Amino acid sequence: MSNDVFVITEHMDGKFSDVSFEMVGKAKELASALGGQAVAVVVGGGVSSNGFASDSTIHIDDAALSNFNPEAYGKVIEALVKEKSPRVVMFGWTITGMDVAAWLSARTRAPLVAYAKDVRAEGGGIVVSSQVYGGKLMAEVAPEGDMAIVACLAGSFPVEAGQGSTAATTMTSPVDVGSLKVKFVEAIKPAGGDVDITAQAKLVSIGRGIGGKENVELAEELAKALGATVSASRPVVDAGWLPRTRQVGKSGLKVKPKLYLMLGISGAPEHLEGMKSA
Amino acid sequence: MNIVVTIKHIPSIADDLPVKGDNVDFDSVDFVLNEWDEHSIEQAVLIKEAVGGTVTVIGVDLIGELDNALHLALAKGADKVVKITADDPAADSHMQAKWLSEAIKGMGANMVFAGVQASNDLDGQIGPMIAAYLDMPYIGGVSSVEANGDSATVNKEFAGGAGAKYSVSMPFVAGVQSAPKPPRYAPVSKVRQMAQSATVEKVAPSGDASSGLAFKKMAPPVVTGHAEMIEGSSKEVAAKIVELLKSKGLA
């Protein structure tokens, strides 16, 4: 067992997501308190892995892993952590990290804390604050055992602390990723042709509370009066009241308007993730 | 096609959640069906309608009140419903995933659907854990599943409308984010009819797993910002909002 803190980074189209840097910054703090190293882990090809402030970076550089594949990523990360025995493995509580973290926990019997907002070292172990019940409660828990998995909410730590220039060590995949049950077929590109809500100075954003499609018009009128554009929470889009191009949040777009007027939106953490810079 | 849908009964977050000791005061909260489970049920029924088969909905009965959710599932098109009689409101995701896996093992499922997450998944979601316990692959954030023979075409969402299409060999577990269509509405009369006529199969919990988390504290978040409440009639409130927007150069 080591006292290292591994960060499973995330990238798409050759670019790392902010949460990767956020976690590396936090991992450095945690690793120094635990007496280990902060190790950034990059899975997949087609990305430059030398931009982290980690103590070291492991890059499993395999073209077959360039597109996210939950089965392949899970197996690769499982093999890596079994070999290196880190003290903590950090994932983003994101649409990719979510696919692997709980699977890895069940496979390795290492406890997992999801929805993590903060992590600190305490008494040789770690204590994690987790934002559960849609943000209504904060739980503080201490994972037992030799390895803990922590899945961090995006935006919990500063990005800058994780940015640096550590040169990565390249590794080949520790498992055969040739015969998988999950196969990547093709990327689905966002539909274009609509207004770009990320470029708007004013948004009137509507949620499930508006009651029905017939009320979208009211929001349109208000938006028109304010010189704003209408955006929405996910349920509005899932119900087909507005197109996906208008969705703000974790699985939608990140917006930064001067005015963000919410109507009938409860403020779930997944929604706030998309508008907290407004 | 044999589809199993696992559901989670969770404390409702519509109201504030009282705390007792270092966990939720489970005696004084309402339990509701996890929001994303409605989408997994819908996705399963859509596949059944497209290619035929059976849909079995199974959940852990934490407080003896799961029947409502199961009757609703039947009214929406499920063929069979099963409850694991646990009577343990604090059962964590690891525990529930283990019990569900043991119960699903003999069902010959081609596909297992779970909601992509639940708001009480402190120790992670049950879907990926069920996949690990049953040695099946898992894919989450799923927005559509089409069955074709012994594999399925699965769309996974990333963000901002981007996603990817995967081909997944059966059997597998999918974490459903949203069904291709909004979950159907089941008339109250039909749910009531199911409550009178349907049989809920009961299974005793089997297997053991634990989150491995020691609870230290549970409390509402510390409020750092502040909100100003505007009182008055709708007209007065609207006037004040307009005034506020104007003062900030926003209207």
Ligand SMILES: Cc1cc2nc3c(=O)[nH]c(=O)nc-3n(C[C@H](O)[C@H](O)[C@H](O)COP(=O)(O)OP(=O)(O)OC[C@H]3O[C@@H](n4cnc5c(N)ncnc54)[C@H](O)[C@@H]3O)c2cc1C
């Ligand atoms: C992986 C993942 C990704 C997600 N990504 C996103 C995302 O990108 N964007 C997103 O928005 N969500 C996302 N979600 C969903 C998120 O968890 C919430 O379910 C969602 O944000 C809730 O939307 P809402 O606020 O419109 O609905 P609700 O939470 O149902 O809130 C409705 C609100 O309307 C109020 N209301 C009701 N009637 C009235 C009335 N007459 N007048 C005024 N107010 C009223 C209610 O009090 C309530 O506050 C994601 C979830 C997951 C699991």
